[in-house]
Amino acid sequence: MPELPEVETTRRGVAPHITGRKILKVNVYEPRLRWPVPADLPAAAEGKTVQDVTRRAKYLLINLGENELLFHLGMSGNLRIVAPETPRMKHDHVDILLEGDITLRYNDPRRFGCLLLLNPPTQEHPLLRHLGPEPLSDQFSGELLYKLSRQRKSPVKTFLMDQAIVVGVGNIYANEALFLAGIRPTRPAGEVSLKRYQALADAVRKVLSDAINMGGTTLRDFVGGDGKPGYFQQTLRAYGRGGQPCILCKTELKEIKLGQRASVFCPSCQR
DNA sequence: ATAATCACCTGCTCGC
DNA sequence: TGCGAGCAGGTGATTA
Numbered sequence: 001m002p003e004l005p006e007v008e009t010t011r012r013g014v015a016p017h018i019t020g021r022k023i024l025k026v027n028v029y030e031p032r033l034r035w036p037v038p039a040d041l042p043a044a045a046e047g048k049t050v051q052d053v054t055r056r057a058k059y060l061l062i063n064l065g066e067n068e069l070l071f072h073l074g075m076s077g078n079l080r081i082v083a084p085e086t087p088r089m090k091h092d093h094v095d096i097l098l099e100g101d102i103t104l105r106y107n108d109p110r111r112f113g114c115l116l117l118l119n120p121p122t123q124e125h126p127l128l129r130h131l132g133p134e135p136l137s138d139q140f141s142g143e144l145l146y147k148l149s150r151q152r153k154s155p156v157k158t159f160l161m162d163q164a165i166v167v168g169v170g171n172i173y174a175n176e177a178l179f180l181a182g183i184r185p186t187r188p189a190g191e192v193s194l195k196r197y198q199a200l201a202d203a204v205r206k207v208l209s210d211a212i213n214m215g216g217t218t219l220r221d222f223v224g225g226d227g228k229p230g231y232f233q234q235t236l237r238a239y240g241r242g243g244q245p246c247i248l249c250k251t252e253l254k255e256i257k258l259g260q261r262a263s264v265f266c267p268s269c270q271r
Numbered sequence: 272a273t274a275a276t277c278a279c280c281t282g283c284t285c286g287c
Numbered sequence: 288t289g290c291g292a293g294c295a296g297g298t299g300a301t302t303a
Contacts, residue, residue: 002296034279058297075296076281091281110280112297120292127299148300154274163298259275262294 002073004135004168005211010079014104015053017081021098022049023064030093034074034114041117042250045096047070056123057131068121074112077135080105088144121210132166135204140166149189149197156192157185158259160200169204171261172239173211177203179238184270186256238264242258260266 002010006043026042046066055061060079062069071079084103088095094106094115106115118125133139148165149156161174169177178185183196185255193199214235237247239262242255246266255264 006296032280034297072297072299074280108280109282110295112280152273156273161297172296260277 001175002058002075002077003170004055004058005173005208006216007055007060007073007168007176008212009070009216010073011053011055011060012077014081015068018050018062018096018098018104019052020050021100021102022094023047023098025095025097027097028093028115029095029109030091033093033108033111034072035116036119037115041115042070044117044119045062050098056128056132056165058170059128061118061121063121067117067119068118070114070118070125070127072107072114072127074108074110074114076110077106077108077113080107101168130164132162132164135166135168135208137244138203140204142194142201145197145201146192146194152189154189155185156183156187156189156200157263159189160204161261166204168208172236173204173207175239175262176207176237179265179270180207182270185258185265187271238266240264250252 007112022211023045026045028037031037031039044067045064048067051063051065053060053062058072060071060073062071071077073079082102082103082105086103086105089107091109091111092105092107093111096104100102106113106259116127123129133144145160145165149159152159157174157178160169161171161215175185177200181196181200183192183200238253241253242264245251246252246253246269249266249268251266251268253260253264254267257263
């Protein structure tokens, strides 16, 4: 599920419900996530009030003043607001009970996600320190992509998905952005011109902001924090369309593997 | 430093 | 209907 638009959708869905509320209790039913949920996390969070809910890359940060909770949703995680007595479903791993009869519930079938404690809040945590700029900020540009890609031989798609270059571009949106920019995913990153990287940066911004505006992409059963599904999947132009005609020129889209990830492109439009 | 592979998990779909 | 193979939104760790 979660690339940047899905995490942002979750943040927007959840934040209004929990901001300003005091945490009464944290129940960890299954600590074995990607990294174990720290044993001292519940005690550190209980009694604190949620100051704000922010996002860095695909991490969701719940600021509690003197410390901060850091969620990652991995491949299959989601956060939702439920009433306190709502029966637990399979793979509901953590409940955060807040005053006002609100529970924030974390579910993650594959357990690739995590819940960690930043004490105190810091951008210098090992998971956050090496992240590139936010794609929707002014720090991100075609010039940046061009500069960082010189001498690099790996495929431009792999380069674009490197979170040290720019954060938040996962497999779906990498495919979509390269399609919009007319760049073949296999092209060595160091061979792409500045002009084409500017088109790619524009495409990344467009694809991500469109997806956020539509509530994220729902594959299988993603729902945002408000429980509503995303609708962006109805507008996917490349991802998942291997073998089908290009929407621009009708040429059959090709599907290949790049770094173990499905990559779809139009052999005619993307060079 | 860069690039390729592995690993962590469960669930679903496909082909036999 | 059952069963194994392969694949899925991510990304840190480990190899060359």
